Amino acid sequence: MDDGGRVRTAAIEDAPAVCALLNAVDEIEIGAPETALKEVEEDLATAREAWVAVEAGRTVAYAAVLDAGADGAVDIDHYVLPDHQGAGLRLLDLAEARSRELAGEAGAREAVLHLHLNAAPTLDTALLAGRGWRTVRRYHVLTRPVSPDNDPVPEPPVGVRLRPCADETDRRTAHRLHQQTFARHFDFRPQGYEEWLGRIAPHAGTDWSLVWIAAVDGIGDAAVLTTRDDREGMGWIRTLGVLEQARGRGLGSYLLRHAFAVYARRGRDTVGLGVDTENVTGALRLYESHGMGVHYAVDTWELRLGV
CATH class of the missing domain: 3.40.630.30 (Gcn5-related N-acetyltransferase (GNAT))
Known part of the structure; x- marks a missing residue:
């Protein structure tokens, strides 16, 4: 991983650090911080599993499996600072693997993962495409x-x-x-x-x-x-x-x-x-x-x- 950092499971106590990361990503992607601490606390409290990557004492990437259905559909979240793509990929590995497990436990034949990203995200989308991801829908925040x-x-x-x-x-x-x-x-x-x-x-x-x-x-x-x-x-x-x-x-x-x-x-x-x-x-x-x-x-x- 970048800079010799570490990956670990995220807990509710990580909410302030994760919120700071998400707002740093907001600043890059949309020009202003728009993530509230309560939103992050809710996601951490209800996620099936979540992880953070920490480098030099700073949370530089975050991923979570937010929801999983009996049909194999899984919603995941992912945020990473632009210069820490390696950390982001390690968390993506974990999210993909856990999603496959949850789909299997539900009796589905395949896991169908959905990830919502800004149209110009901090995550390198070429890395996503190289792993088989593709865009299927566009939303507008109005x-x-x-x-x-x-x-x-x-x-x-x-x-x-x-x-x-x-x-x-x-x-x-x-x-x-x-x-x-x-x-x-x-x-x-x-x-x-x-x-x-x-x-x-x-x-x-x-x-x-x-x-x-x-x-x-x-x-x-x-x-x-x-x-x-x-x-x-x-x-x-x-x-x-x-x-x-x-x-x-x-x-x-x-x-x-x-x-x-x-x-x-x-x-x-x-x-x-x-x-x-x-x-x-x-x-x-x-x-x-x-x-x-x-x-x-x-x-x-x-x-x-x-x-």
Whole structure:
């Protein structure tokens, strides 16, 4: 490995050092640090396994197997400083090997690994391609400035009622709506309630007032909006989903404008989200029509490994 450093399993105590690494990568890739410590703590707490490479007392690379499904699909994370590619490759070796093991344990015939990287990443993509990785999808991180003056609280469409996710019943409804509205999306993996809850609310301090359910006359609960306010630099829309039978009523537009208004009043000056550029529901067009623009692009890289 570069500079004679060492690789070891990452623990929750590594979160500040990993966060510093991710923000150093952010500075290079997008021009500003945008990773919050809480995000890193959540990933380390829920990852199937994670590793760091440390050189001269500094964490220079980080990788994690974030999730693995019964179908062999595995999501991994990987960050490396540009001049420490050797350390990055050692962590990639570990992540690939662990992914293959998890797919085998699940009874799958192959592991299908997905890794999300900035379109101009610090990781040398020629090294990825040489290992058999290929790009299969592009996402855009979109942002929009918000302010109380420019983003008033919108009136709901006729026959629509919006409520915050207040109790266990609402949370189960939000889970059901998320599973239904995202079922046809690329790379969607069904999740049971407890698994979904562990991802969206991994700690007791989760603010459920920032998750909303929209009900429509004649349909019932038909849309869900989940957001978070613990990211650096911006309020974040995690998911916005509308049931197929409720589309065409302005629900998506209303929920988006509602999020803009809420975060403007919470003191945020920017709201962001990630969107698949090939989204079949027209989400990209919706967001762009409401003034959201590209902050940076992210590519999904895929590797298939026989088990």
